[in-house]
Amino acid sequence: MINIWRLTKIQLLSTFGLNKALHTQDTKERRKLLLLSLSILIGIFMVAAASFGYSYAMAQLFEQMGRMDLLLAIMMSAASVIGFFTTIYKASGVLFGYKDYDLVMSLPIRTSHVVASRVLLLYMLNLFFTLVLMLPAGAVYAIQVSPGASYYLFFLITLLFIPLLPIIAATLIGALISWISSRFRASRLISLILTMAVTIGIIMASFRMNGSEQVLADVSAQLGDMIFKLYPLAAIYVDAVCSSQVFSILLFISISLLVFILFSTVLGMKYKAIHTGLTTSHTNSKYVLKSLRTSSPFRALYFKELRRYYSSSLYVLNTGIGMILLLVTSIALLFMNPERLGQLIEVPQLTDYLGRMVPLAVSLFVILSCTASSSISLEGNHLWILKSSPISQKDILLSKVAVNLTITVPISMISCGMLIISLRTGWVESLLLMVIPVIYACYSAMLGVIANLKLPNLEWTTEVTVIKQSAAVLVSMLLGFISVVVPLAIMFMLSHVDGNLVLSGIGVILLALCYVMYRYIATRGERLFQAL
Structure with missing residues (x-):
């Protein structure tokens, strides 16, 4: 039994990065x-x-x-x-x-x-x-x-x-x-x-x-x-x-x-x-030498990151299942009358509530589908290859943001299009429904990169540790969740105010935060990446 407990304790300490934090003398790590x-x-x-x-x-x-x-x-x-x-x-x-x-x-x-x-x-x-x-x-x-x-x-x-x-x-x-x-x-x-x-x-x-x-x-x-x-x-x-x-x-x-x-x-x-x-x-194919194609550094980094994403089924499932559920729900609402659904659950104003809250509801799915919060840690002991390459660190970080947007934006746009049809929203509501989730996608992607720069875990032994249980993922998900819950609470408290006006204000604030995070990644983020 003592061996079982020792092995389990070691795995738990390494899972959340506690072993390094508990024994380090660096005050920043303790903070x-x-x-x-x-x-x-x-x-x-x-x-x-x-x-x-x-x-x-x-x-x-x-x-x-x-x-x-x-x-x-x-x-x-x-x-x-x-x-x-x-x-x-x-x-x-x-x-x-x-x-x-x-x-x-x-x-x-x-x-x-x-x-x-x-x-x-x-x-x-x-x-x-x-x-x-x-x-x-x-x-x-x-x-x-x-x-x-x-x-x-x-x-x-x-x-x-x-x-x-x-x-x-x-x-x-x-x-x-x-x-x-x-x-x-x-x-x-x-x-x-x-x-x-x-x-x-x-x-x-x-x-x-x-x-x-x-x-x-x-x-x-x-x-x-x-x-x-x-x-x-x-x-x-x-x-x-x-x-x-x-x-x-x-x-x-x-x-x-x-x-x-x-x-x-x-x-x-x-x-x-x-x-x-x-x-x-198993493999049955033989390598055939073909002509090599060249591309810009950012494009090469983007496709490298995309291949890394799809190479891990755990990575795709943990970050993509939210978008799949969003798509399935949007399709289901095409065949379900919201007014009839409101009668069944005894909420007659369900259509009105959905029209006001659905941009934030879609954004919640987007927040839960952040790939960037673990993308740097997944480099593991191969990170030195990127650091030693003659490539701008800014391009490396933004390529990870781009992959996150590739996963979330297209599906959210398709889902929002179906929600506009099923909910019969007005043109202002439809515009906000299209724009707000995209802003949240940019916010979530850059927040994930910054969280991973601040809380990296490069000494993992299994991908589960990084993708599901790392500190960067937890912090990114928590801050993203708060960024959706707080606007929802504000909309409930200001129910007498036009919901479109409140959503527009939230969108402007998030755009400002996105700009600040972009500047941070372009300046401080490069130094943090090089120090890893």
Whole structure:
């Protein structure tokens, strides 16, 4: 057990760059650690507050129905779904795709211990999402129901076992996708297509199940039946926590733990063979010498960065799934009358709200699709090649901004065009709907580059560390989220003011920020890049 814990601790410290920050004597690095910790705490508080508010709103509805157990059932299922989706495309990278595989496997440590440490890392990362969702929901349930002491004990115990089955299911699907794609020449493209197909297929299936008017008509009974049929473990969980049934909690823990142990054991026995199968590539083509084409330095850097982006399925999925969901939602709204949707959810003014808020809603998808916040860190130990090249550092940084805009702007323009048709917005609203997301795309891209310059991580062993868990990504996402939430709050507070005027003011402020960040990248950014 001591070897498992040591390996896991090393991975956790390297994942968030804490090891370097804790042992450095540089005051700037320590200041960065303090600011990063503060940003993370603010982000956690915001997410927990939103989770509490959402749980409290649902509790008011379920209390009228006499089905408060549905609150914990829904949030438990939501935590499992989030754990599943966040694991499905990073499990292969965490378990098999890390750069120091040869070094770790050469240590005098059992293979099963190495596997256990990698699986434990996945578990601990997913446990965070479970706690953020379930603790506020559990508090709301306790406030509304005032249960006995056994509720608190059973609730806290079951928290530790909720992420286990989603991790196993996601890892199996992710490994299967990686294995299938490795049989083909274009393995990365096949892996990307299969993972996106699985993700979108599950989302579309859930949309179809939730769209039934009968479910909306008899939500108290139908919703519970639907959740328990889709995820039977949720029914066992509700019986254990809400009804304090000892048999149910033992069954819940036994199923989760036994399946997890069985999975880890089998994976440990076949780990080397699975790793070889997943990392083996096939090629049947021969190199043919052709004439070389020349281009400008910026164009060459842009296409190099674009190839690097599409070479990593994890990179594409983590930064592109938001834009795919935006596109799917926009297409769905073409076939769904907003007025009818407003009647179903009992918001008669839904069309008016959408017309005012939709530019910021689209911008939120854009903010969540930032590729630039990890683009410098992904250079890793090859960064010296760029630094030693006779190329302007400004062009290097702006090429990363350009790739970010390539991913976000075209899809947001297409989606906004469809939203204009479905929402029947006026010409001023349509213009703002087209312009505001583009401004946010520029803001997000340059913010990501600056955050990565300030908080680089060039000593990673797996891409997951940089793409999903690095300090630059967290800070960039937090600041981007705040830049959308604050204007939304202003629009609600100034509801008597013309929404188009408020959006125009927000756009002007963001344009000014974009200009300031551009000047920063062109001057201070070059020196920061050269100092990496």
